[in-house]
Amino acid sequence: MILDGKAVSEKRLELLKEMIEESGLYPRLATVIVGEDPASQMYVRMKHRACERVGIGSIRIDLPADASTERVLEVIVKLNNDPDINGILVQMPLPPGVDTGRVINAVAPNKDVDGFHPCNIGRLFSGDPLFAPCTPQGIMTILEEYRIPIAGKHAVVIGRSIDVGRPMAALLLNADATVTICHSKTGDLKEEARRADILVSAVGKAKFVGPDMVKEGAAVIDVGINHDEDGKLCGDVDFEAVKDVAGAITPVPGGVGPMTIATLMENTFKAARLETCNSITAW
Ligand SMILES: Nc1nc(=O)c2c([nH]1)NC[C@@H]1CN(c3ccc(C(=O)N[C@@H](CCC(=O)O)C(=O)O)cc3)C=[N+]21
Numbered sequence: 001m002i003l004d005g006k007a008v009s010e011k012r013l014e015l016l017k018e019m020i021e022e023s024g025l026y027p028r029l030a031t032v033i034v035g036e037d038p039a040s041q042m043y044v045r046m047k048h049r050a051c052e053r054v055g056i057g058s059i060r061i062d063l064p065a066d067a068s069t070e071r072v073l074e075v076i077v078k079l080n081n082d083p084d085i086n087g088i089l090v091q092m093p094l095p096p097g098v099d100t101g102r103v104i105n106a107v108a109p110n111k112d113v114d115g116f117h118p119c120n121i122g123r124l125f126s127g128d129p130l131f132a133p134c135t136p137q138g139i140m141t142i143l144e145e146y147r148i149p150i151a152g153k154h155a156v157v158i159g160r161s162i163d164v165g166r167p168m169a170a171l172l173l174n175a176d177a178t179v180t181i182c183h184s185k186t187g188d189l190k191e192e193a194r195r196a197d198i199l200v201s202a203v204g205k206a207k208f209v210g211p212d213m214v215k216e217g218a219a220v221i222d223v224g225i226n227h228d229e230d231g232k233l234c235g236d237v238d239f240e241a242v243k244d245v246a247g248a249i250t251p252v253p254g255g256v257g258p259m260t261i262a263t264l265m266e267n268t269f270k271a272a273r274l275e276t277c278n279s280i281t282a283w
Pocket residue numbers: 043046089090091092093114134135225233252253254255256257258259260261
C-alpha cells in the first residue's frame with residue numbers, strides 16, 4: 001500500500017480551513033528566511049501558499065545571507081512581542097554565520113510552531129507536548145489516517161536530528177511503540193532496521209534503505225530529500241525495490257513533505273487558539 005501523504009495533506013488542509021472559519025479566529029504566521037538558498041525559498045513560498053488556502057494570514061521577513069545573529073534575534077524578539085503574530089517559523093538551515101541554537105532559544109515557546117525550542121522538545125519528551133516538530137507530527141498523522149497500529153509495535157528511527165529523528169522517536173514512544181534510534185555509529189544498522197514494524201528513515205542518502213533492511217509487511221516512512229543521478233527528487237528508500245517487501249510505504253515526492261506543511265498550518269491554528277487562553281496553565 002502506498003501512503004499518499006499528498007492526499008492526506010489535502011484532506012487535513014480542507015478540514016483545517018473549515019475549523020478556522022468556524023473559530024472566528026484569524027491566525028497569523030511570520031516566516032523568517034535568512035539568505036537566498038533556492039530550496040529554502042521554495043519551501044517558504046509553499047508555506048505561504050498553504051496559509052492563504054486555509055485562511056491564515058502570513059508575513060515574511062527576508063534577511064540577507066550575511067545577517068548577524070544579533071540582527072536575527074532582534075527580528076525574533078519583535079515578532080515575540082507582536083500581538084498580531086501567533087506563530088513564528090525560522091527557515092532552516094541558517095547560514096553558517098548565524099548561531100542556530102541562540103535563534104531557536106529566542107523564539108517564544110508559545111509561538112514556536114516548528115516545535116524546536118527546548119521547552120517544546122522537553123514537553124514532547126515528557127509526554128505532554130505543546131508543539132511537536134511538523135515533519136514527525138505529520139508522519140503520526142499519516143500513520144493515524146491509514147490506521148497503522150503503533151502501540152506495542154517495534155519502531156526504528158534512523159537519524160537523530162532535533163527536527164526529525166529525536167522528536168519522531170518521542171512521538172512513537174508517546175504512542176506506546178518500543179523505539180530504537182539508529183545513527184551513523186550504530187553497530188549493525190541492517191539488523192536493527194529489519195526488526196522494525198515501523199521504519200522511519202531520515203538520513204539524507206539516496207537508496208540508503210534497501211529491501212534487505214525491511215521486514216516483510218513493515219510500514220516504511222521516507223523522510224529523505226535527495227536527488228538521484230538524473231537530478232530527480234528522491235528519498236532515502238530504494239522505493240521500487242522496497243515497495244513489494246513493505247506493507248505500506250511513503251513515496252518521495254508526495255509522502256512526508258506535504259504533511260510537514262499541513263502540520264505547520266495545524267500548529268499555527270493551535271497557536272492562535274492558545275493565545276485566547278490567558279493562563280499559562282491552560283497550555
Ligand atoms: N524551520 C523549518 N521548518 C521546516 O519545516 C523546514 C525547514 N525549516 N527547513 C527545510 C525543511 C524541509 N521541509 C519541507 C517541506 C515541504 C516539502 C514538500 O512538500 N515536498 C514535496 C516536493 C516539493 C518539490 O517538488 O521539491 C513533496 O515531498 O512532495 C519538503 C520539505 C520543511 N522544512
